[in-house]
Amino acid sequence: MAQIRIENVRKDFGEFNAVKSSTFTVEDGEFFMLLGPSGCGKTTTLRMMAGLELPTSGKIYIGGEEVGMKRASERDIAFVFQMFALYPHMNVRRNISYPLVSQGMRKAEVAARVAEVAKILRIETILDKPVGGLSGGDRQRVALGRAIVRNPKAFFMDEPLGALDAEFREHMAEELRALHDRMGATTVYVTHDQLEAMQMGDKIVVMNHGVVEQFGKPQQIYDWPATKFVAKFIGSPPMNFLEFEGSVKAGSDHVNLSGHMVKVPMSRDDGLGKLALGIRPEHIRFKDSSAYRGRVIAVEYLGTTQIVTIETAHGEIKARTPSNQSAHVGELIGLNFDSRNLTIFDSATGNALVSEANEEVLNRG
Numbered sequence: 001m002a003q004i005r006i007e008n009v010r011k012d013f014g015e016f017n018a019v020k021s022s023t024f025t026v027e028d029g030e031f032f033m034l035l036g037p038s039g040c041g042k043t044t045t046l047r048m049m050a051g052l053e054l055p056t057s058g059k060i061y062i063g064g065e066e067v068g069m070k071r072a073s074e075r076d077i078a079f080v081f082q083m084f085a086l087y088p089h090m091n092v093r094r095n096i097s098y099p100l101v102s103q104g105m106r107k108a109e110v111a112a113r114v115a116e117v118a119k120i121l122r123i124e125t126i127l128d129k130p131v132g133g134l135s136g137g138d139r140q141r142v143a144l145g146r147a148i149v150r151n152p153k154a155f156f157m158d159e160p161l162g163a164l165d166a167e168f169r170e171h172m173a174e175e176l177r178a179l180h181d182r183m184g185a186t187t188v189y190v191t192h193d194q195l196e197a198m199q200m201g202d203k204i205v206v207m208n209h210g211v212v213e214q215f216g217k218p219q220q221i222y223d224w225p226a227t228k229f230v231a232k233f234i235g236s237p238p239m240n241f242l243e244f245e246g247s248v249k250a251g252s253d254h255v256n257l258s259g260h261m262v263k264v265p266m267s268r269d270d271g272l273g274k275l276a277l278g279i280r281p282e283h284i285r286f287k288d289s290s291a292y293r294g295r296v297i298a299v300e301y302l303g304t305t306q307i308v309t310i311e312t313a314h315g316e317i318k319a320r321t322p323s324n325q326s327a328h329v330g331e332l333i334g335l336n337f338d339s340r341n342l343t344i345f346d347s348a349t350g351n352a353l354v355s356e357a358n359e360e361v362l363n364r365g
């Protein structure tokens with residue numbers, strides 16, 4: 001298995017710049033997610049890492065070796081695509097062994113490898129069945145088997161669960177993650193689904209319009225979004241923003257929200273002009289004595305929690321609170337924010353303003 005690094009990689013299609021200068025490292029054995037909305041350049045990035053597309057500029061390394069100009073077939077990697085193409089006229093065993101047989105591997109070794117893969121995937125009992133009659137899940141396992149059996153340096157997966165219904169998708173996501181943990185194979189996985197990325201990934205790259213907005217562990221990205229885009233894209237409902245005009249004064253760790261001082265986790269002088277205070281729905285508390293108030297405009301019951309939409313002087317926000325907490329439409333409610341959970345963004349650039357202590361967790365690629 002191998003580390004993969006891309007350095008200042010750019011891709012143009014004619015006049016169109018699909019991927020701007022991107023730099024990040026996938027560590028050996030990591031399950032690494034490329035996440036972003038449709039058209040952000042994640043598939044193009046994956047295809048360049050895998051050798052299906054050549055970068056316009058920049059360098060790509062697999063296992064320390066520069067592979068920028070090497071074709072996919074020379075990179076010793078394996079793909080798992082959304083559409084699992086199996087050979088319908090062959091049984092499971094022959095489908096899995098096909099890549100080895102076509103390389104000219106000896107029969108005994110092929111048999112041993114297939115047995116090992118079948119054990120990892122827990123499909124020993126279906127090895128002699130034709131693939132035509134298999135369930136969707138088993139077909140997916142067979143396709144994975146065919147990728148794994150070559151023992152490649154890395155796996156590349158482009159929305160492999162995209163076509164599945166929600167329940168089965170969740171099941172396969174767990175299975176893929178467990179499989180990864182048993183094998184420890186470096187895996188790069190494209191998805192537009194933030195939940196899938198959070199659940200499965202050791203690390204996530206968040207992309208937007210061809211730009212790496214941030215990369216890091218799921219919790220880092222959730223707790224310390226580097227940009228407003230990341231803060232909005234990850235989390236459901238997304239992070240709230242209270243827009244205000246102001247400055248964060250040197251030495252002061254309070255911002256002035258229309259006369260209400262709110263403590264923030266920083267004290268720096270660079271927050272001048274329009275700012276946005278970012279707060280996750282689950283970090284908003286109701287507190288009668290709080291001077292900062294808003295009016296409840298909707299309450300959505302979700303079982304153990306509820307989503308309460310509140311109109312404030314700085315825009316509409318959504319709070320996630322326990323369902324047994326009283327909140328009625330039309331009611332004025334006192335709001336309390338815990339300073340440890342606030343992020344301040346410069347509204348002009350969308351970038352988070354952070355104290356130096358937090359700079360290292362805001363990896364902007």
Ligand code: ATP
Nearest residue numbers: 013016018036037038039040041042043044045192
């Ligand atoms: P999706 O989830 O919709 O596939 P994505 O984030 O994977 O989105 P890419 O497929 O990487 O996005 O495409 C990024 C941009 O580059 C898109 O605007 C797309 O139209 C464009 N693009 C991709 N491949 C080509 C190509 N071969 N020629 C021209 N433009 C392309």
